[in-house]
Amino acid sequence: MRKLGIGLLGVGEMGRRHAENLRRLVPEARLVAIADVALDRARQVASDLEIDQSYASLDDLLANPDIKAVVIATPDKFHATAICKAAAAGKDILCEKPLAITLDDAHTALQAVKKAGVRLQVGFMRRYDPAYAAAMKRIEAGEIGEPVVFKSIGRDKDVPPIAAYQSNVNGMLFYTNTIHDFDLARWMVGDEVKEVQAYTTVAIRPELAQYRDVVASVLNLKFSRGAIGNIESHAQAMYAYDVRTEIIGSKASIFVGTVAHTPATFMTPGGGTQMLADHFLTRFADAYLAEMRDFVHNMLNDRPPRVSGEDGIKALAIAVAAEESHLQGKPYEVTHSGSRTGTVDDVRMKAV
Amino acid sequence: MRKLGIGLLGVGEMGRRHAENLRRLVPEARLVAIADVALDRARQVASDLEIDQSYASLDDLLANPDIKAVVIATPDKFHATAICKAAAAGKDILCEKPLAITLDDAHTALQAVKKAGVRLQVGFMRRYDPAYAAAMKRIEAGEIGEPVVFKSIGRDKDVPPIAAYQSNVNGMLFYTNTIHDFDLARWMVGDEVKEVQAYTTVAIRPELAQYRDVVASVLNLKFSRGAIGNIESHAQAMYAYDVRTEIIGSKASIFVGTVAHTPATFMTPGGGTQMLADHFLTRFADAYLAEMRDFVHNMLNDRPPRVSGEDGIKALAIAVAAEESHLQGKPYEVTHSGSRTGTVDDVRMKAV
Amino acid sequence: MRKLGIGLLGVGEMGRRHAENLRRLVPEARLVAIADVALDRARQVASDLEIDQSYASLDDLLANPDIKAVVIATPDKFHATAICKAAAAGKDILCEKPLAITLDDAHTALQAVKKAGVRLQVGFMRRYDPAYAAAMKRIEAGEIGEPVVFKSIGRDKDVPPIAAYQSNVNGMLFYTNTIHDFDLARWMVGDEVKEVQAYTTVAIRPELAQYRDVVASVLNLKFSRGAIGNIESHAQAMYAYDVRTEIIGSKASIFVGTVAHTPATFMTPGGGTQMLADHFLTRFADAYLAEMRDFVHNMLNDRPPRVSGEDGIKALAIAVAAEESHLQGKPYEVTHSGSRTGTVDDVRMKAV
């Protein structure tokens, strides 16, 4: 069997899952090497998965001629530069979301990809989730008529440690969490978001303000052709990992997702208690795998990736507008050009 | 048994239900007379329910000395003037929501009530729904900690006939539908809404624009103490009558409502199909009855009503701000003073 | 409006609900009088509902010429004799389930009804539940194909007090609880049960054995045309009142019922807790009302009742066979003739 040689950059929680999937569950892939600024971590994962090579830098990884494609799972801040380097080395790329944390960086990355003639997929894995995919099939078949309202909820369960904010290597809530819903909004409604309005809160965790982040947000959306929407994001909802989307159409509607997870219910005089989902790696395990298989298959067969760099930058542009609305206290138009906060200055690879 | 003599004004769909409840299911009440500008309709309901008296005007109804309290179920536009007249006649009042459709009218009505020394309850019946009431009990007991996010959905099922818009006797979507969620927001979060931002759509029914109404809206909320929220309202969601609320707290959360109604599921190779709720009179049948019983009981026993005129005007103020946000395209502060569109000019009683 | 004069016999929990429904919610009925061996109880209910007459005996009730129909809600043991008397007095009858607790009594009662030319309905109110009715509509339309397996669960919540067993005025579990499922089995499968096999348990309450009753049972069914089934009944399931039925057909299936009741779910790190149903008067409130309206309407309009005496005796015959299987430890054929335990000896009316 012909196999795609792959190098993986960044083995935090997310990168490790990609490594496991690539090593064990994607027959068309050969995971050649793992790189991480924390070399001991790279070595450990390589050892666990019986991969021969591990590196402390992306440059070393890219120098390996057996590697034809690179999976980028570093913290958000380093995505864009990593893409530029991988593209310059002629590798195809699967980059975790978000594509970048500034539009300038994102444009730079896309230009590098274009110039090098390589292919880039952005990690919006929800498109591969069986429930979202089934919903989309019906939408594309016209079964709900015209989309009128898009609603999405993305609640993480556990309280992030303060170090996660102090490290300053990831974007705020809109870039790390809501970005998935921005992609869903565009994909499922089949239209672009043209304006957003955000309210946010740090009420129960005021110390986040100094890191320019928030605990939760509600975000209204206006689409180009007249649909409207709302996305709620929450960094620490406590009770569960809860991702659900509803599309209200002119003829019918679709609800995706459920907070119930393991189907065991404990029945007492006080009520019936269901077990809930607790983590994205559990809820979207199938989606991460399907995403990787699809990426590898398309690369091997010279096909375009299913989720493009264009999708990445358009979702990012909504995040940027959302942050502006949050900062300025008024609705903000989504624009895809222009920079907001300058460029990434260095390339580190400490993983997500 | 001591009974409260009641007169009912307006026997549209809602008023008729109140009449039935009063006549049959509220032992402490005696429904003395029914009034409606459409006298034949008043007579028909009176006959069906074996009530002796029916009138074509509120004045005639108020002249009846057996009537100690009045239930107002006219179209929205006539609520305020009806309250003023009933108060002047010394009757206690249960008025359907909204209290009025302008803040000026609302203030006028509340002053009339105050001056006359009568009591006024506004028809936010969801507070009496067993599920909402159970949720509120837990919130009040501190079980969810501090409310952080308030989410509510209110979707009506069937497409309203164009005549409902042409008649121009009711407020737009925020006044007829979302007003319930405004009350829930204040009640469940235990805080005031200080700012709102609305996006609306007429995309699938552009003819509504000329009647200054909309098909659907998403409305972001900012509360005084730091919580945030979103309310989505839909006039014609097609698939069901769907009212659900979620309160995300700092320790735990509560979800209220379900779109499933009659518990019969048809299982085929294509899936399992549940029967859904279709109307507020079905979904909230118990709430309407509990509301009426509580009102009657409190009036008979000289207690204050559970939902006050103050609650009515505060919810109305949010609706006014929401409409302003919709019209002006920017967030709008909730203010409780000042008028927006002038006063009600005439009193008609054609029922809801 | 023409109204049916009704007398009610027995105002325990069930009879009282019938009285309330008749008095308040069945416009075609006039509840003329209430009788109960405990006269004070009859008087209290009459007073609460503003009924003029109350009696301590069925004979007195039957002597009232305004009464055209009788609702019988005494303990099971007295149903048959009450039917005989009411029939002899020329009254139409709605009798609570079971029709009787011996087949001899049941035959005697049906003969009395036939001889008198009156009409008799047996209180299988589940047929009137919106969910069961919706399911039946689909079955009758052929949508599930041929019924293959009938499954039903009937679990009561709270532990019955020992006095309920000591009083010895009701049949055992099969007659008071499972009898509903026997009727559903015949009605939904559209076929007769020809054989049953029962296992029962008193494991957690051995003192019930001396009263010839059980805590729970599982009962296998064999139908005449080849379908099979199982009914589980439980007198004290602790967690909820839980009634559910599944019909597996050759083409599709239908599930009826849900243990969830009030739609409020409390979400904590430990899971999501739903509120459950707790009593038949709550779960089947609509069914009891629809049953009464239908009975009254049919009597007034000289139509046959929807649930017949024949239905009553056939369900009883299954209960008798089930008890025999329980006693003899082997499958038992359902026969509709012959007596089992002799006849009812006296008529008392102490209510359910």
Place this chain on the structure above:
Amino acid sequence: MRKLGIGLLGVGEMGRRHAENLRRLVPEARLVAIADVALDRARQVASDLEIDQSYASLDDLLANPDIKAVVIATPDKFHATAICKAAAAGKDILCEKPLAITLDDAHTALQAVKKAGVRLQVGFMRRYDPAYAAAMKRIEAGEIGEPVVFKSIGRDKDVPPIAAYQSNVNGMLFYTNTIHDFDLARWMVGDEVKEVQAYTTVAIRPELAQYRDVVASVLNLKFSRGAIGNIESHAQAMYAYDVRTEIIGSKASIFVGTVAHTPATFMTPGGGTQMLADHFLTRFADAYLAEMRDFVHNMLNDRPPRVSGEDGIKALAIAVAAEESHLQGKPYEVTHSGSRTGTVDDVRMKAV
């Protein structure tokens, strides 16, 4: 990493899944060789999974000294002889359920295992399902009190082809399907089943009678210490693969399983349609993997397997009693000694 060398016998649908899991998802295992009477099939799977060796006979497989453990996934009829041979060759064994299809064969197999001093696990993978495991944890912690009623449903979805019956290599419904519930019954109730009573049907597929099999069954259970139960099994329920279990305890209860699968619900005016589970390899994917990992881990570390040969023969004894009850039309005591239908005569390995 130390790894357990494994040989797999039989690569039908089930065996192929075990092979995939062993090859890709059980790091402690090395799948050395695959054997199947259909050599081309063995070769195909070996090639797909990049396994070097494939054989047409168990004897060849057992001759391979790198193989320390054997996974048996042949048709039911050949399990016992395969166990005997593998034991004689000194290999540890994971054998698919049922252990055998006669008690004589089962005893012979267990004696062979004992004599050889090897270890044997029987493939009751539901014990490893997260929902069943979570339920069992609560039961073992005493949270439901004393188990009173055990209920289980096992419905396969699609109509089995007639060839599956004609091949005569598997046991009837009780041995292939209900056997899982027999194991759950013993495991979850913590007691032995002492008597069973079965009704079965071939009503919608009478041609099965000639193959001594049935379409569906309801099976009552009596446990030693007083609990009772019922298991329903269905070979072709059409609408879904539906496995659910309920344990009613003296203090609380647990429900396991749900027919809903992919969480996407299509909402139309006709209802809300959920997507359902369709196959055991989907529903129990996690369980099959956890089972294999646990087996391999325990073998590598010289621990006893979690599900024993004893568990296998005790579940089989219930199946034998169930078939006897079905054949004789009366309850049948579960006995663990004695033969029913003689011995397996030849060893073929055509896979499940």
